[in-house]
Amino acid sequence: MANVLRNSAKFGFSGVLSQLSIHSRHGRECVSPCFSLQQRNNSTSPKIKVDLDSSTGVAVLRMQSPPVNSLSLDFLTEFCINLEKLEMDRSCRGLIITSTLSKVFSAGLDIMEMYGKSPERCGEFWKAVQEMWLKLYGSNMATIAAINGSSPAGGCLMSIGCDYRIMVDNPRYSIGLNETQLGIVAPFWFKDTLVNTVGNRAAELSLELGLLYSAPDALKIGLVDQLVPEDQVLSTAQDTMSKWLAIPDHARQIDQCVYIIYNTSPLPLDHARQMDQCVISVCIYYI
Numbered sequence: 001m002a003n004v005l006r007n008s009a010k011f012g013f014s015g016v017l018s019q020l021s022i023h024s025r026h027g028r029e030c031v032s033p034c035f036s037l038q039q040r041n042n043s044t045s046p047k048i049k050v051d052l053d054s055s056t057g058v059a060v061l062r063m064q065s066p067p068v069n070s071l072s073l074d075f076l077t078e079f080c081i082n083l084e085k086l087e088m089d090r091s092c093r094g095l096i097i098t099s100t101l102s103k104v105f106s107a108g109l110d111i112m113e114m115y116g117k118s119p120e121r122c123g124e125f126w127k128a129v130q131e132m133w134l135k136l137y138g139s140n141m142a143t144i145a146a147i148n149g150s151s152p153a154g155g156c157l158m159s160i161g162c163d164y165r166i167m168v169d170n171p172r173y174s175i176g177l178n179e180t181q182l183g184i185v186a187p188f189w190f191k192d193t194l195v196n197t198v199g200n201r202a203a204e205l206s207l208e209l210g211l212l213y214s215a216p217d218a219l220k221i222g223l224v225d226q227l228v229p230e231d232q233v234l235s236t237a238q239d240t241m242s243k244w245l246a247i248p249d250h251a252r253q254i255d256q257c258v259y260i261i262y263n264t265s266p267l268p269l270d271h272a273r274q275m276d277q278c279v280i281s282v283c284i285y286y287i
């Protein structure tokens with residue numbers, strides 16, 4: 001696995017980063033897509049299932065892409081389309097994200113997307129990764145990750161892109177931004193999101209050592225907010241969501257918006273994109 005990742009970084013990321021062109025706003029506003037969501041969704045069977053309960057205003061998004069819910073371009077495209085539909089639906093106020101797979105929430109970016117692909121394809125893939133984060137972190141909905149399995153790297157990013165994290169209390173499940181262990185570097189906006197979640201020092205240690213935390217250790221550093229038995233993860237997420245939805249939407253959204261504006265680097269700006277490019281290029285150089 002590590003070898004494939006090393007090779008994928010060599011062949012893929014330089015192409016990926018030269019292709020970056022994202023112009024989205026940050027903050028808790030619905031972000032308009034900068035790539036055509038409709039263009040690419042080639043899968044025959046849906047990788048994502050969404051159930052919206054119109055009586056509660058809460059949608060449950062289930063990732064169902066075996067074996068490990070890896071974030072391929074098709075997966076990310078489908079994810080973003082679903083998020084966008086829910087965002088536009090005024091009856092939907094809350095979103096719970098979980099997995100139908102046993103033991104895995106998401107294995108993170110699909111390593112096959114980073115290996116031996118054309119620069120164009122890599123660029124499209126990287127934009128989709130950015131879009132996923134922008135849409136989730138910038139969502140107007142209250143978002144809860146019901147983490148019912150391991151969630152490394154991009155899977156962790158997806159989790160910390162949510163407002164609240166509930167993880168199954170199982171020490172065999174791990175979560176964290178383990179990129180450096182794979183010889184790659186988490187982009188600065190992964191770092192920002194982690195700092196916003198666990199604070200500066202914990203994020204620094206976590207990123208430099210590429211730490212994967214067991215569920216109990218993740219709770220200790222605040223990477224997740226709550227641990228629950230496996231069979232209670234969804235019901236706890238539903239109960240927690242009702243507390244979040246008791247807060248008037250506008251107040252919660254403005255509060256989140258202010259927090260993000262003051263605590264997150266501006267990915268949409270040119271200089272920030274160049275920094276993204278720089279960090280990954282240095283990383284590739286040293287592989």
Ligand SMILES: CC/C=C\CC(=O)SCCNC(=O)CCNC(=O)[C@H](O)C(C)(C)COP(=O)(O)OP(=O)(O)OC[C@H]1O[C@@H](n2cnc3c(N)ncnc32)[C@H](O)[C@@H]1OP(=O)(O)O
Pocket residue numbers: 001067068070071103104106107108109110111112150152153154155178179182184185186187
């Ligand atoms: C600049 C930012 C860059 C990167 C951010 C990233 O997200 S890079 C991706 C990093 N991801 C990882 O390091 C996770 C690697 N995977 C795992 O640790 C385990 O697979 C996991 C998720 C804990 C599940 O373990 P389990 O024992 O249940 O499954 P197994 O390892 O046997 O894997 C089953 C098959 O899935 C394939 N696979 C695993 N991860 C990925 C992935 N990220 N992308 C694509 N495919 C993945 C694995 O190769 C197995 O395939 P098989 O054909 O059955 O051998």
